Amino acid sequence: MPLDIANHVFEKLEPMDLWVCRNVCQGLRHAVDGFGIHFNTIEFSIQDRSICISLDNETIHYNQLPNEIDTSVTYKNQEKIFEGKNYLEVALKDFGILLNYTSELKISADPKCYTRMHSKLLLKTWKWQKWNHVKKLDFSIVHLDFILDILPHFNSKGLESITMRSIHLDHQFEQITKLDQWKNTKILHLKNEAMKLCPPFKYLFQFTEFDVNAFYFSIQNAVQFRDDLLRRKTFEKCAVRFTSLDARDYSIQYAIVFKPDYHYEDEYEYSNDMGKLAFSSPYYGLFIKRC
Template identity: 30%
Template sequence: MLLNLPLDVVNLVLEKMEPKDLLRSRKVCRTLRTTVDKFGVSFWKISCHVCKDLIYIAFDYDSCQYVSAANNYGFPTDDEQKRYYGEDFVEIAFQDLKIVLKHVSRLCFTNDDSIDNTTCFINLLKSEECIKAQEIEFTRIPFNAVVSILPIFDSQALDYMVLLFAKSDPIEQFERITYLDQWKNAKNLRLYVSKLETSMLNMFHFENFSIGKMSNFPVEMAVKIRDDLITKSTFHSCSIEFDTSNSNPIDIAKTFKPEYNGGNKFNFEYSNNLYKFRIKYDFALFILKLRPSHETYSHIFD
């Protein structure tokens, strides 16, 4: 039996096993579960999609489906052994997720639009002392919940955040999230929220950020970007999607190029004597990039 071998040999065996096999092996017995948990199960990316009667979790390139006993459906899969049925499918899914939270680089969570099934996920995160993920992506998690669970992530490790809030989510107190160290220390951000004009200055510390879709992009903010944001040595790029019915793209172009006399679509170079930038507007998307582009981050916004 594996556990009868010397500990060094056991660890060598565990090192050769795929993460998905480690997860399965810990279900064999209590002793093996403890051994695997001490060894750790590491994944680069974990994606969790929560629906009413189904939870889909992808561990890197492997996936599991946890389905309510009342339903026999799910995402397409060639391996029926990866499906778990039962009334307690939610608990089973999140127990499996909890095992690997401490050893994941990118964590993605998506909640179905028609339900609020995030309580178990929020409680799961709150039960952890510190999660050292470098990247997180939260889709349709209530704003107040995001504010409460972000402090659980290691503020020194977290580098990249994707936050997509539901249109109906009230976030009048958006500044609350900007006080968190996780927000202050991260370098890259994708944010999907409409009413953000008064809080946009809190984006200026990011090296790269993307916002969509703002209800309004005032000329005053374009001036602030020109005179403040792009003078920072740490800034690389930003893209801002906004409603053109409340903003005039030509006025924004003239902020950077007073002699501009073209149409609503533009693409030109701008220099502030410190750096050169490529400024582009097309189909309600304003893009500003430092030139030459920084290849380390360019994939996020290209």
């Protein structure tokens, strides 16, 4: 089939249909790669003896069969058996290719199912691969060592935002903050609502924008914000959401750090030599943006 006719056909197909075509034969693979595929979002979920990859809400299931030898891959009720293949190897190989066709990636894992084996297979399968197209990363309930392993595979100058949800922050968090991918990203979302944690704020101040949950927040933290964060030219806005009553009980004292004559206002302003900043909803947290 002439390439111009093939491209005319490809224009009428959804991204998932193009991905299916790509896996038919080598000729179609080259034709589809030349035409291009784009998925708005790819979701990668580690479950019990299975992996799910969702491409713009279309899901592919990779399951280890009971014989512990073969893998079943299912999409739209159509099943393909890969004999002698481990489900992780099959899923990670496809996943590594798919990451070339998206700008947003979401990864989640059942903590009971995730093991160090996932990271080892990930590194073995991807080796020196890098994905320059991904701009947004969203991690949910995965271990920090998984993030530490996967983050270097992304373009350190291409990432725009990192989101971490319900992730326990242990000693490895500091190692992640040393990566160029972390240092060069502009936006951070740290959502640990159910965890009694206070993020180490000093590692967040290089972000242009951040939104975090804080179980603990001290007067010293407020002073740190005033004397360090708010003096940075790169800072634009932040939201620190108090997740405990104790933090909310001290909200007035936090506000006084920025406005000594504070008197229960819902909104107020603070100025320094870098300009004017607006504060809002002080009882529930610190919500600050540059004016």
